[in-house]
Amino acid sequence: xxxxxxxxxxxxxxxxxxxxxxxxxxxxxxxxxxxxxxxxxxxxxxxxxxxxxxxxxxxxxxxxxxxxxxxxxxxxxxxxxxxxxxxxxxxxxxxxxxxxxxxxxxxxxxxxxxxxxxxxxxxxxxxxxxxxxxxxxxxxxxxxxxxxxxxxxxxxxxxxxxxxxxxxxxxxxxxxxxxxxxxxxxxxxxxxxxxxxxxxxxxxxxxxxxxxxxxxxxxxxxxxxxxxxxxxxxxxxxxxxxxxxxxxxxxxxxxxxxxxxxxxxxxxxxxxxxxxxxxxxxxxxxxxxxxxxxxxxxxxxxxxxxxxxxxxxxxxxxxxxxxxxxxxxxxxxxxxxxxxxxxxxxxxxxxxxxxxxxxxxxxxxxxxxxxxxxxxxxxxxxxxxxxxxxxxxxxxxxxxxxxxxxxxxxxxxxxxxxxxxxxxxxxxxxxxxxxxxxxxxxxxxxxxxxxxxxxxxxxxxxxxxxx
Ligand code: GLC
Numbered sequence: 001x002x003x004x005x006x007x008x009x010x011x012x013x014x015x016x017x018x019x020x021x022x023x024x025x026x027x028x029x030x031x032x033x034x035x036x037x038x039x040x041x042x043x044x045x046x047x048x049x050x051x052x053x054x055x056x057x058x059x060x061x062x063x064x065x066x067x068x069x070x071x072x073x074x075x076x077x078x079x080x081x082x083x084x085x086x087x088x089x090x091x092x093x094x095x096x097x098x099x100x101x102x103x104x105x106x107x108x109x110x111x112x113x114x115x116x117x118x119x120x121x122x123x124x125x126x127x128x129x130x131x132x133x134x135x136x137x138x139x140x141x142x143x144x145x146x147x148x149x150x151x152x153x154x155x156x157x158x159x160x161x162x163x164x165x166x167x168x169x170x171x172x173x174x175x176x177x178x179x180x181x182x183x184x185x186x187x188x189x190x191x192x193x194x195x196x197x198x199x200x201x202x203x204x205x206x207x208x209x210x211x212x213x214x215x216x217x218x219x220x221x222x223x224x225x226x227x228x229x230x231x232x233x234x235x236x237x238x239x240x241x242x243x244x245x246x247x248x249x250x251x252x253x254x255x256x257x258x259x260x261x262x263x264x265x266x267x268x269x270x271x272x273x274x275x276x277x278x279x280x281x282x283x284x285x286x287x288x289x290x291x292x293x294x295x296x297x298x299x300x301x302x303x304x305x306x307x308x309x310x311x312x313x314x315x316x317x318x319x320x321x322x323x324x325x326x327x328x329x330x331x332x333x334x335x336x337x338x339x340x341x342x343x344x345x346x347x348x349x350x351x352x353x354x355x356x357x358x359x360x361x362x363x364x365x366x367x368x369x370x371x372x373x374x375x376x377x378x379x380x381x382x383x384x385x386x387x388x389x390x391x392x393x394x395x396x397x398x399x400x401x402x403x404x405x406x407x408x409x410x411x412x413x414x415x416x417x418x419x420x421x422x423x424x425x426x427x428x429x430x431x432x433x434x435x436x437x438x439x440x441x442x443x444x445x446x447x448x449x450x451x452x453x454x455x456x457x458x459x460x461x462x463x464x465x466x467x
Contacts, residue, residue: 003290004345008281010247011352013359017245018399019406021360022367024241029230029371033221040238044229046189046215047141051196051203052434054081061116061126061179062432063108063167066133066187067151067210067384068092070108072115073426075433081198083430088115101157101166109170113177122176129432132163133187133211135231141435144184150233150263151211151272182436186229187382188215190431191424193227195380197434199422202378204368208361208392209383211263212270216368232364233266242268249280256302269357271385275307277353282346295342298333305333310350311388318347357385358392362399369400369417370407377417382424397421 013021028041057079064071073087090111096104116122134153136144142164149155158166164181171177185193192205192215203217211233218228236242242264253276254260254267267273282299285291298304309332315325323343330338330346338346369377386392404417 191427
């Protein structure tokens with residue numbers, strides 16, 4: 001165990017290192033927002049320049065593509081910061097994730113058609129928000145050109161094309177679908193907006209799931225306030241500025257990935273990679289004779305250890321006498337002879353890998369809070385790692401709390417910046433509906449809302465007023 005501790009020390013990042021990372025990010029962000037030549041971070045303005053008022057009403061469709069599943073949602077915004085939704089999850093096969101763009105969008109439209117049919121919404125004019133969680137250059141709220149694929153997607157014929165247009169073409173193949181693609185958004189934007197519907201102080205949206213990303217409301221650099229998608233997952237890829245913390249295990253993982261040299265921050269942080277980092281470390285320590293190959297032999301198979309295994313193992317205390325959860329993970333891998341010391345070693349590797357992830361996210365959150373310089377900021381957060389890991393939230397909360405005042409002393413600023421992490425409830429769906437509703441506002445200025453008269457039970461503000 002002592003040897004494992006020593007061998008994995010480089011996973012532990014000091015506050016000074018994290019502060020340096022935060023400041024490097026802040027500097028690159030400034031460069032990117034000012035459109036300076038040679039920028040190393042590609043950030044995307046979203047064209048969303050307002051926070052919901054909480055009074056938004058109406059009914060919308062939403063699509064959510066970005067992780068392992070694809071979802072179709074029907075959302076009713078009820079005003080008073082309330083909403084209601086139904087949703088259906090569809091799987092996205094490996095074939096679709098690596099196939100042709102047209103097939104992917106036709107599949108999306110076919111799921112949408114089935115959903116609309118099953119819920120009695122055929123021939124009803126509805127606005128749709130599409131949460132498409134990949135890097136896109138937006139030119140308006142409903143035009144978004146994909147710059148490159150991330151996570152486990154590599155669909156041909158989509159990069160450099162407008163996602164809104166491709167979706168419209170596939171939807172147009174169904175006569176009974178009367179749907180307007182009103183908004184294309186990132187999942188972080190959806191998270192920010194859906195949390196802001198409930199908490200007016202929300203100005204940041206964070207996802208720590210299959211991928212990692214952060215958006216925030218920028219108010220200094222552009223002509224007006226606007227949500228900026230930082231695509232933080234790519235941080236460190238263009239100029240190797242994170243190489244001083246990248247270990248040989250990170251490099252090994254990158255070399256075996258679909259997108260070598262890209263998404264280097266994401267590869268140290270997100271759910272798609274954490275389990276594989278732990279596995280890579282275990283195999284390395286086994287080769288070095290620090291871990292027993294009789295016990296850990298099963299770890300040699302790629303992807304044999306998952307990020308959800310980490311969450312399960314960390315339910316045990318590091319000083320546990322029994323390591324019940326850790327043992328159950330070993331058993332699920334057909335390993336029955338793990339000793340308490342083996343459990344403690346695996347537990348230590350998991351907790352160091354997950355704490356490093358949470359600390360890196362904290363470094364960027366603290367840098368953005370410092371930049372926004374607000375007295376009170378609510379941060380909407382979602383994603384499987386954040387939701388399922390037993391201590392992730394506490395680690396982020398504590399580390400942001402430690403790092404933020406370090407900026408204050410540095411900048412000589414007296415402003416105390418309070419923050420609160422808020423778990424987002426279905427931000428991808430509600431956020432998409434809210435953004436579609438922001439673009440839908442003018443349609444409700446007329447005397448009668450066609451949607452309500454046709455649907456009967458669903459009301460818009462105009463219909464409520466005239467009822
Ligand atoms: C990846 C995508 C990004 C998304 C994040 C979380 O980093 O590039 O757009 O927000 O994953 O899903």
